[in-house]
Amino acid sequence: MRVRTPWPTALAAGLLAAAVLGAAGTTARAAGDEGTRTVEYFPDSRGAGRHTEAPTSPPGRISREQQAPAVAPDATPVTPLQRTGPSDGRLDLVVIGDGYTADQQGDFHQDAQAKLDAIFAIEPYKSYQGLFNFWLVDAASNQSGVSGDPTKDVVRDTAVSSYFFCSDTERLLCVDEKKVDTYAQQAPGSDIVFVISNSSKYGGAGYSGLTSTAGHTGIATMSSDNDRSYLIGAHELGHSIGLLADEYQYDGYGTYPDSEPAEPNTTKQTADGMRSMQTKWYRWLGQNDPAGGTVGAYEGAGYYEYGIYRPTQNSIMRALDTDAFNLPGREAMIAGFYRNADLVTAAGTLRVDLAPLPKGLADVQVRWYVDGAEVVGAAGERALKAASLNLRKGTHTVTAKAVDRTTALRDPAARQAASNSVTWTVSG
Ligand SMILES: [Zn+2]
Known part of the structure; x- marks a missing residue:
């Protein structure tokens, strides 16, 4: 990606009294301990998330039984499951299998797929899949399955030390962050990491605000053989790419105490307030929403019950009983895709490659300009011949600009960002 965007760190201040996310990302616990981090998990496969403290590396009862892997991390095969362009113009999603032995990598590939x-059947991932590269890292575990499955006392020796019952929370599936980083470094780029842990037990975790050598700032874990666990990954990308807030609340958490939140999907304003101040998702108010109902201002979001509003009754950022982003969330996701990926890249003189975005939400067109004036009839072409331009003597600037005219973006700044261009200097 071009610009790194942090996962949201503006979690409720009270919730994070014991831990500070950000550059450092960890708080020391005790001598010899790596520290802890605030992670998100989903106790119920159709419910809202929770946050808790989790160690950045597994506890002694697990790490004591872990040996060097049969295949060294730096000899681990990496498969480009999807490569649509150069890593600096794409979102690189690295998928690491855990609890698969060297003989089970075929299983891992099937589970990852x-x-x-x-x-990527969920919008807007579906329409914008072409802005992603997918890398599969075949981490070889010494044992099959993961720790804590089915019960807390079970320990298995696996490549990145996945374990349920992390911090005594059954559905919280933690990993060793350093080991994940080592494997992620094998991929050509690493913006976001998924760890798929070989288990049918429901669980997962969202790690955000990381610093890593591989480059990723977030990790989402999910169990392989549970048919609801993918929603954890889909939700966590909402934080990492869309910079979206959680739209759920905690019972008894009371009234939101802080200033206007930075995230695009929560606000202190009512619908009337947004309309009169022309702020947050005012352009979407009253629209029928793919997540159900109409866009408005629904009280309760960002962990607080009162004084803070979300766009729709439900959405994937509120509870995992739906896979739908609401319209403001969808817009934020698409804006995030374009912060991190390029529509068009140079493929030679007066020749471009366009990210493969099938017509759906996306509606992409290439237009050509000479010295700022559009070349009539060239719209949609991937290449032009200089001779066809009938250039006068002298040097000229030729620009190919790709624009996404999607109606899913209403914010003019986001629409502006949903384009990029390549420029050549040619002689007439
Ligand atoms: Zn969340």
């Missing part, structure tokens, strides 16, 4: 298929 199934998870990605499920996530």
